[in-house]
Amino acid sequence: MGWQGPKGKPRPVDPWPRLAYFSPMTIKPIITLPDEKILRQHSTPLKAVDEAARKLFDDMLETMYDAPGIGLAAIQVGVPLRQIVIDISREGEAPKPLFLANPEIVWASDARSDYEEGCLSIPDFYEMVERPAEVKVRYLDRHGEAMEIHANGVMATCLQHEIDHLNGVLFIDYISKLKRDRVVKKFQKAGKLGRL
Numbered sequence: 458m459g460w461q462g463p464k465g466k467p468r469p470v471d472p473w474p475r476l477a478y479f480s481p482m483t484i485k486p487i488i489t490l491p492d493e494k495i496l497r498q499h500s501t502p503l504k505a506v507d508e509a510a511r512k513l514f515d516d517m518l519e520t521m522y523d524a525p526g527i528g529l530a531a532i533q534v535g536v537p538l539r540q541i542v543i544d545i546s547r548e549g550e551a552p553k554p555l556f557l558a559n560p561e562i563v564w565a566s567d568a569r570s571d572y573e574e575g576c577l578s579i580p581d582f583y584e585m586v587e588r589p590a591e592v593k594v595r596y597l598d599r600h601g602e603a604m605e606i607h608a609n610g611v612m613a614t615c616l617q618h619e620i621d622h623l624n625g626v627l628f629i630d631y632i633s634k635l636k637r638d639r640v641v642k643k644f645q646k647a648g649k650l651g652r653l
């Protein structure tokens with residue numbers, strides 16, 4: 458998910474402590490509209506959270522911090538596996554990366570909330586989206602341990618946005634057809650001109 462930060466300014470990239478067990482990371486190119494062929498794919502569950510999965514997690518995190526963003530799904534770097542990374546910590550706070558493999562929403566509240574969403578695959582476009590205000594998500598962490606998170610606020614929105622990516626769903630699918638057609642056309646035109 459994209460991040461506007463205060464008054465729409467992009468979030469500065471802070472240096473963050475690199476733990477010894479992290480392998481050297483690679484910033485990967487993020488796939489954006491109009492490349493819907495890749496973004497609309499349904500991602501495959503991981504059989505195990507192995508070294509390759511951890512390496513992908515690390516590269517995704519580095520790519521997300523560089524963008525900068527607060528959430529990224531593997532398909533956004535062209536890998537159709539059910540892996541997402543999230544860090545909603547604010548500028549000046551210690552980084553709190555969250556690594557989720559095979560995440561699944563096991564409960565969603567009836568109460569809903571609005572949040573102005575953005576997406577690293579749809580740069581510079583933000584729109585209000587209404588979703589369940591609270592969710593419970595089951596997942597495997599970077600060590601393959603089964604975990605459950607009960608989230609509200611930005612974290613609930615971010616989890617739902619990223620899990621949608623694993624099912625080929627984009628946040629523009631929730632906005633009016635008129636607005637969606639307009640943004641898709643804008644990216645198609647820019648793509649033809651070679652600006653993306």
Ligand SMILES: [Zn+2]
Pocket residue numbers: 458459575576577578618622
């Ligand atoms: Zn997104």
